[in-house]
Amino acid sequence: xxxxxxxxxxxxxxxxxxxxxxxxxxxxIIGVASVVALVGVGQGTTSNITNRLAGLGxxxxxxxxxxxxxxxxxxxxxxxxxxxxxxxxxxxxxPEVSTSATVAAGNETTSTTIVGTTSAYAGVRAYDVWQGTFxxxxxxxxxxxxAVLGATTASDLGLGASDLGTTVTIGGLPFQVxxxxxxKGGSGFQDPDDQVMVPVGAVQKYFVGGDNxxxxxxxxxxxDQMTATSAEITALLRERHGLAATDSADFQVFxxxxxxxxxxxxxxxxxxxxxxxxxxSLIVGGIGIMNIMLVSVRERTREIGxxxxxxxxxxxxxxxxxxxxxxxxxLGGLIGIVVGLTVSALIGxxxxxxxxxxPATIAIAVVxxxxxxxxxxxxxxRQAARLDPINALRYE
Amino acid sequence: xxxxxxxxxHVSRIYSMGHMEVPALVDVSLEIHPGEFVAIVGPxxxxxxxxxxxxxxxxxxxxGEYRLAGTPVADLxxxxxxxxxxxxxxxxxxxxxxxxxxxxxxxxxxxxxxxGVSRSERAARAKxxxxxxxxxDRIHHEPSELxxxxxxxxAVARAIVTEPALILADEPTGNLDSHSGVEVMALLHELxxxxxxxxxITHDADVAAAAGRQIHLRDGRVVA
Numbered sequence: 001x002x003x004x005x006x007x008x009x010x011x012x013x014x015x016x017x018x019x020x021x022x023x024x025x026x027x028x029i030i031g032v033a034s035v036v037a038l039v040g041v042g043q044g045t046t047s048n049i050t051n052r053l054a055g056l057g058x059x060x061x062x063x064x065x066x067x068x069x070x071x072x073x074x075x076x077x078x079x080x081x082x083x084x085x086x087x088x089x090x091x092x093x094x095p096e097v098s099t100s101a102t103v104a105a106g107n108e109t110t111s112t113t114i115v116g117t118t119s120a121y122a123g124v125r126a127y128d129v130w131q132g133t134f135x136x137x138x139x140x141x142x143x144x145x146x147a148v149l150g151a152t153t154a155s156d157l158g159l160g161a162s163d164l165g166t167t168v169t170i171g172g173l174p175f176q177v178x179x180x181x182x183x184k185g186g187s188g189f190q191d192p193d194d195q196v197m198v199p200v201g202a203v204q205k206y207f208v209g210g211d212n213x214x215x216x217x218x219x220x221x222x223x224d225q226m227t228a229t230s231a232e233i234t235a236l237l238r239e240r241h242g243l244a245a246t247d248s249a250d251f252q253v254f255x256x257x258x259x260x261x262x263x264x265x266x267x268x269x270x271x272x273x274x275x276x277x278x279x280x281s282l283i284v285g286g287i288g289i290m291n292i293m294l295v296s297v298r299e300r301t302r303e304i305g306x307x308x309x310x311x312x313x314x315x316x317x318x319x320x321x322x323x324x325x326x327x328x329x330x331l332g333g334l335i336g337i338v339v340g341l342t343v344s345a346l347i348g349x350x351x352x353x354x355x356x357x358x359p360a361t362i363a364i365a366v367v368x369x370x371x372x373x374x375x376x377x378x379x380x381x382r383q384a385a386r387l388d389p390i391n392a393l394r395y396e
Numbered sequence: 397x398x399x400x401x402x403x404x405x406h407v408s409r410i411y412s413m414g415h416m417e418v419p420a421l422v423d424v425s426l427e428i429h430p431g432e433f434v435a436i437v438g439p440x441x442x443x444x445x446x447x448x449x450x451x452x453x454x455x456x457x458x459x460g461e462y463r464l465a466g467t468p469v470a471d472l473x474x475x476x477x478x479x480x481x482x483x484x485x486x487x488x489x490x491x492x493x494x495x496x497x498x499x500x501x502x503x504x505x506x507x508x509x510x511x512g513v514s515r516s517e518r519a520a521r522a523k524x525x526x527x528x529x530x531x532x533d534r535i536h537h538e539p540s541e542l543x544x545x546x547x548x549x550x551a552v553a554r555a556i557v558t559e560p561a562l563i564l565a566d567e568p569t570g571n572l573d574s575h576s577g578v579e580v581m582a583l584l585h586e587l588x589x590x591x592x593x594x595x596x597i598t599h600d601a602d603v604a605a606a607a608g609r610q611i612h613l614r615d616g617r618v619v620a
Contacts, residue, residue, distance in 0.1 A: 313474070
């Protein structure tokens with residue numbers, strides 16, 4: 001018998017007992033839907049974290065002084081930044097001095113963060129230039145009064161692509177706008193697009209004084225050198241700061257990437273765990289199918305006898321019952337996938353990380369529901385196929 | 397000798413129930429030739445049912461040789477028996493044995509399904525068989541919507557749809573009122589007249605009398 005004949009037989013059989021078929025499928029529907037939904041939500045969370053990770057800058061280490069308070073407690077200097085730059089595994093070093101100031105362009109004013117830094121900042125913090133250029137080495141070297149605007153700041157000031165070269169005032173001093181950055185989008189508490197970048201020397205000269213820096217951002221060339229580089233930086237700066245082995249450091253090297261990577265791996269584990277729990281309900285659904293198929297074999301003993309008498313072989317009967325079980329599990333699986341995707345899309349919508357459609361999840365769900373059909377359908381089908389036609393015909 | 401459709405040579409069928417051995421058929425030898433109308437008659441317990449199961453290839457003898465259309469049944473496995481049944485035998489049962497919740501058309505087409513006949517040809521042949529038995533207007537009815545006589549005619553249609561050499565009828569009139577019974581018997585005669593071999597199993601002497609030849613069974617042996 002061809003597959004189409006078997007499917008036709010199975011479908012007509014399921015049609016004669018719709019309620020039973022629907023209830024049996026419900027078990028698989030719930031199982032598959034919860035697996036798909038939970039895995040979808042897990043993947044949404046993970047990709048959310050991964051996006052933040054990329055947004056922070058690739059392979060970023062942040063050096064900051066320990067202890068709290070203003071610039072008084074800052075012990076890091078531009079010299080420290082230059083020293084760190086000599087480490088072989090370091091890709092870029094961007095010292096940062098920041099302050100708050102009012103920025104004005106024409107009639108528009110906004111209060112924002114002024115970051116004094118170098119040309120390496122864009123690379124280290126993963127910013128892209130939308131219009132114009134970023135701070136150049138020449139501008140930084142000569143403490144030129146030039147400014148690069150974050151996307152939010154630019155729009156707050158009503159400045160667009162055509163406004164490159166205009167002058168804005170920062171804390172009353174005129175700066176020339178040489179570039180506008182591309183928006184990164186929100187990550188965390190602070191809007192990374194609401195800031196103005198100017199040469200580090202200009203901030204020190206005009207706003208904060210001294211040659212201390214608030215933080216030093218360091219990008220490491222290769223991801224697997226993060227830990228080693230972090231240790232090297234620590235050793236170098238301890239030496240530069242004249243610390244004895246027993247002194248506690250006056251700075252710390254913070255590896256945000258590592259933190260988020262750990263968070264991301266925890267989420268992945270949780271996803272696996274939740275998926276595992278959900279797949280238990282899939283097994284329960286499978287047992288539901290087996291139960292109903294066993295009942296069905298019992299009820300249809302006489303039918304099996306008749307079919308055998310008129311020429312059905314054992315394998316024809318086996319195929320018939322197996323295809324029935326598979327139809328139940330596959331139909332249930334497909335409905336479950338639709339339900340699961342809908343749920344995870346809704347949750348993604350509410351949580352704000354959007355809807356990540358993953359074809360692999362669908363493929364796995366289909367394979368799983370087929371497997372459930374085979375595993376839980378084959379035994380009842382074998383029972384049916386093995387029935388002795390003589391006894392089956394006389395079964396009441 | 398060799399052209400016999402059915403040939404039983406010293407056939408016995410003994411059931412073992414625990415330690416007891418119950419002989420149902422003992423040393424039966426007989427031949428049935430193509431075109432015959434044979435009644436196998438006997439009271440209940442005489443081995444009729446066992447005979448029917450053996451002749452119908454639903455069972456195998458414990459001793460002796462059964463050849464159906466020249467094929468020794470003992471050599472066949474279960475699939476082989478199924479194929480032989482499908483090709484050479486049409487069954488008519490006392491209790492009709494139609495598939496419930498299945499139209500007359502699909503019931504009659506079922507044997508063709510297992511022969512691998514295409515869907516359109518199945519429908520055409522099943523419809524033709526039903527029309528031949530005067531059920532042309534009932535093809536989309538389910539068994540529960542048909543009278544006993546009509547159900548048995550559907551069963552006969554199912555038996556002849558594969559054009560089998562042998563029609564094996566087990567008390568075909570047993571569940572029918574006398575009028576329907578006469579009708580079904582007339583039908584079997586008609587099929588016999590058209591060249592089909594009929595083996596009828598019954599306990600009813602009147603029904604048996606209609607056959608061309610009678611084989612009497614008693615206590616598992618052929619007595620006449």
